[in-house]
Amino acid sequence: MRSAQFTGHRFTGRVAGTLVLGVAVLSLAACASASSSSGGTLSPTAAALASVPVVTMPPMPRAMSMTDPRVGLRAGMTTAGVAVSNMVLVSHSSKSAQLDGDGGTRGLTFANSDLAFRGNYVFQGNFSGFQIWDIANPASPVLRETLVCGTGQGDPSIYGNLLFISSESTGDRVDCGTQGVPDRVSKDRMVGVRIFDISDIAHPRKVADVQTCRGSHTHTLVPDVNDKSIVYVYVSGSAGVRSSDELPGCMDGPIDSANTSRFRIEVIRVPLAHPEQAKIVGYAHIFQDLAAPTAHGAAPSDAPRTPPPGGPPGGGRGGPRGGPNQCHDITVYPAVGLAGGACGGYGLLLDIHDPVNPKRLQAVGDSNFAFWHSATFNNDGTKVLFTDEWGGGTAPKCRADDPIDWGADAIFTLKDGRLVQGAYFKMPAAQTNMENCVAHNGSLVPVPGRDIMVQGWYQGGLDVFDFTDASHPYEIAYFDRGPVDSTKLVTAGFWAGYWYNGHIIGSEIARGLDIFELTPSPYLSQNEIDAAKLVMWDQFNPQNQPKIVWPAAFPVVRSYLDQLVRGQGLATARTQAIASDLARAESMTGGKRKSALHELAEQLDNDAKSAADASRVRAMASAVRDLEKATR
Template sequence: MDTREDGVTSSRTTRTPRARIRGLGVATAAAGLLVGLLAAGPAAAVPDPGDTPAHGSVSAQEAADARAAVRSGAIPGVDEIVHSDNIKHLANIPKDALRGTNSDLAFQGRYAFAGNYDGFRIFDIGDPTAPKTVAQVLCPGSQNDISVSGNLLFLSTDSSRSDNSCASVSQPATEKSSWEGVKIFDISDITNPEYVAAVETACGSHTHTLVPERRDVYVYVSSYSPNAAFPDCRPPHDGISVIKVPRKAPEKAAIVSFPVLFPGEGPDGGGNPGSPTNPGVSKTTGCHDITVLPAKDLAAGACMGDGIIFDIEDPANPKVIDRVQDNVNFAFWHSATFNQKANKVVFTDELGGGSAATCNEAIGPHRGADGVYDIVGKGDHRKLVFRSYFKIPRHQAKTENCVAHNGSLIPVKGKDLMVQGWYQGGVSVWDFTDSSKPREIAYFERGPISTERLTSGGSWSAYYYNGHIYSNDMAKGFDVLKLDDRRTDPAARIRMDALNVQTQPDYFEDYEDVDD
């Protein structure tokens, strides 16, 4: 038992990789493993430079330091699980047919939808202590960011492919016939998703965000890094693609607009110029991720070198309200999360693109961290005002990729609580009710995959849904966690019928508050 300086009490348990839960149901090949075949699509976009799996050597000294840290107890042993006393590890489902990198998560009813660079997997989480696989869909294309609305499932492809089918292979983005964009599946039969449509988008689809309307679903497509050599991803790429998908006729999905978010006269538009003007900061050539708050007609964009908020009252034509930069500590604006009152935004900095070891003393507490911003003012006069940084208080080994990544609110009235994945930094639960003094209140993590070399792993996404935390570990699989803390217990009463984290709900208006 160890009580940390931050007030989080931890306990340590050891499990070998082979001790993880097994024997969970896998769907048959006919129902669960699907290869969709569509006609070849037209043009190419851009390979993904961010969120890249890391496989690299470290110096002999760094490897020796990692081994010494394990021996001293400063960091957990290889694959050892540690966690605070107020969090429990209920289940782990290792990778199965899909061997690629696990990515994002979405939820609907009793199902969790887990992206993977090789496709996606659907879990029945009706019993969170024993999730069951009901389908696995083979459809390669990084990073397979995933969302669900009604009977439609959306999948982002951000790697240049030979065509828009699920049988495509990698092909250079310089080839005119290559394809990247958004794939759409019908999940009326949850055990056998049907591939029904595809929409090519400029520079691919790194992530996407749903803005659901009654008859249609609008999809905001975030992509970046144009190149003059790519036929359909040439600079300036200073906006987002907007797709309109008719619910009753998804095969008619099409791009309806390309709103420019960073107007300017330069070759890359008017976004952050990056290096050498701002050394170490990414040039803004598009957005990485967008979170919308439909109840407030508001969105926040994490756009490489810029953070923005914008009005989405007209979903096909969003309008920027304010824009901020942090040219000292933010290298890559990665994602955004509103608090429930929509008077704060948490932006993340994915320093190193998710493939670097940044949770250590040398990098410090302000880089590769969260930035907490207050939203002050009203209407079109709202402004983003910086208040503080938050970073997990536990140092990681030089062999562990670790940086701020995807998370969600934990819905407790009067509090601003969030759970978040930090790759091999694990899962962190933190409180930003006081914007200037955020603090961690719970955590879960595994020790390094290796103490000899930098190898990718850890929590890509950690989200709260109907009383539990679900995490998609890039290497180790799907984890289920349970919080037991008076500060977060009230959230268990909120029962939702769906959750796409980038389409942020109004927890206290749209969903039922029930007694456990």
């Protein structure tokens, strides 16, 4: 009972109007199961000859586009028009019948939400439970299990055999019923984090309810680097404070009262062998002494001569008390010991070396931001991208007149440990009044040498964009459907789009689960896509960001080469010579290949001395040396 393919889509892949080069690339997606990837099977010669055009970055849009192919798509739950560029829809699977909500007519009650991944499984949260998909064959996902359990938004995380589900709504119940909790104080209420054992994937078993004072809107897993038997959970809850009659210890109070349940992050400790013993072990007080957020001045689209963003908020001035009393979401990046907290009117940078006691390093504000929603680090840990969920996700914030800097991403660079604000990025195609649209969840696309992200924009579709240059992000690929309904706004669209083991997985609130592949374009080569596909994880929780490490492989080296060609980072004569040297090395084996690679790496060291993009040449030399070492 699953997986009705969309049949009514008219794919209208066209080159986006702003692209500088009109290279005819856009693979038009045929419905489902089209696969354009060669998966690294190109012959060395073909790979060497695959030409990458020299391109300049497309200009930054200053307003929402009215001429984009995504504008004016036909409405319909299953018959919506589609615009797609540089990616293909591999499969679409409708929601589980148990969570279908009468074909999507029940509002948010059966809305799909966030995703977590382990092996071939995708765990898809839903406001009334969760679904477990087997995507071993991405062209034909199989629904393994649906569990009905009222959750609020049901943010999921997976760690081994433990599935964590956020529960927040005051109507959520211990017994997982969906009828609500009528009494103000009740033993039936369960808001906090539910833990399920999914060792038997077809029979998830609830093993713990960790009750919290404000529920769990989102949560973030934080593994203990020193103790593999423990995982911590940071809880972000946005509900009101529960009565202490219902949960002892809960107290609604201002920031200067010692035991207030506001102004803190609960930290749950989970012994993996005994998840039933999971309990709160700490409260991170990361909101103390925050001063007023920095006023960033007018949005660039309002005032072209906007001054550069200021430093830390407050500027030494005694700011007003108050401010956020909770984060919406926290993304941890254990490899660099940092976390990004998106917390109401602030973006916070946290030190998480001691996971039970995260410490605030910095707070940034921005008067263009309405609501700091989530954070994503680049792989080097030198940038943080914060999202602004202006309007809360149920409002249409991508209309022609909506400022392109509002409800957008803001890209910050970490310079000497301080966040410095760069440009904004917003899905640039004007959407209708009937499409909820604003920046939402996404993850990195693991292309070596670049910072690329895929992101859900609700009914604004999915967007893949490059933010390597923090002052000049640009779009690479997109997928967008028309609104669910042409007569009223029905909340739908992509809650999230995440890269996982070679594909982009999209969670569609009303329509189900979508799986995509990227296709080559002037801004993303086949080699770069192939290199991204080499990165495989056993499990992936987007808010617990893993460090991407690429294996020693020719597509990784060629990704750097393609980037040097595209950006003219090295003289053409040299890039051509390197391409044929690589092809020659690949055609060899054993010691001969080893020495050819060794020689190439030394040449690259020399090239780096005069290259326009020396650091990229050095990165390529390093990738060549990895290959040399890996050669037997």
